[in-house]
Amino acid sequence: MKKLAILLIGLSTLISKAEIVNYEMEGNLEASSPIGCISIDELKNTHTPADIFTGVQECVLKEDYAKAVDLYFVARTYGYFDTKRVTDKSSHQAVRVLLINTFSNIDGIKREKMSQNLKASFKENSLLCNKLEKIGKPNYYPRYMIQHGLNAFLGNADKSPLASPFDADKEWKASLQEYLKCHL
Template sequence: MSREHKGSIIILGAALSILLTGCHTTPSGHSAQAGTESAASHADPQTQCLPPNASVTRYSPPELYLSAGQCLKQNRLDEAVFLFGTAGSEGRFDTHRVADVTAHQLASFMGVMFMKHVGEEAYGKFSAHMREQLKDDRARRAFCNRLSQLPPPVYHPQYMINHGMAAFTSVGDQQVLRPLEDPRQTWRASVNEYMDCKP
């Protein structure tokens, strides 16, 4: 393994520990409109179980994973599964728009860190409930359709940009985001990819 690759893994591991424990974090870069809406609703994903509605995609994956953890503490397993699926789909969505490919590993690592964050017992209960919810193709299609109908994420994916190698090595005015021709179509594709949706 190269020194650069080892460095990337160390950086990502440390970043996820910070992101998913809520230490020294602030809500990720929402758009101005989303920030206003969030302030108006007083919803704090780090301390609250967010309701499963269309507004969740204004929050970044780290925030949704934290909120899913709060849902587990309250034994609100349906909400936890919904937020977990949304967070994972958002991570895939962000790999399509963040230019630095070394930052894309974060999307996969966050799910692992969620498991460690909530603990083995809670994750086991959560995982069993999720398998039960998605145990057949019809149920999985319904869940996929529910996620696909959400609006595409509106936050700025700074959480991912910050944890790629380009954030430490790039100089000058370098493109950090790739423009998406059709964000809604990209979102649907991201949900299908993450949730392994059946046609």
């Protein structure tokens, strides 16, 4: 028992002295055209989820939850679509990490208000579905997600980062139906 205690203390000392290093690839979760707290009508299909989550954060900080909710659902839907076209499954957590980064510096009260607004808005999403159909499917290269995956880190140049063949129209419609529950 005494040897176990000494071993655990030694292990604890090693862990406390360990240096944690975070490696990131250039472009990982990068917002190439960050937006502010704008209305969904001002969005373009060239805005990536990384761009849009900057607007979500700004809207929540300003307590403009209506805009924040719309932007949130667009970012999540675009991210859902991107997981269908990016082949490296390890990169698919990019939107979840963007979400964590977006809300990590927002106080609990505002996060709770945002959560309440999200729950209330998801039930009435037909207007959002119509607006997203009008904006259209994503029209950007999903670098923010590709650079988040292990293939980018390991330099797997022989692997295509995008699915081919890929029916973007079909997958966009599926994304609207599966993620947002749009009735198309």
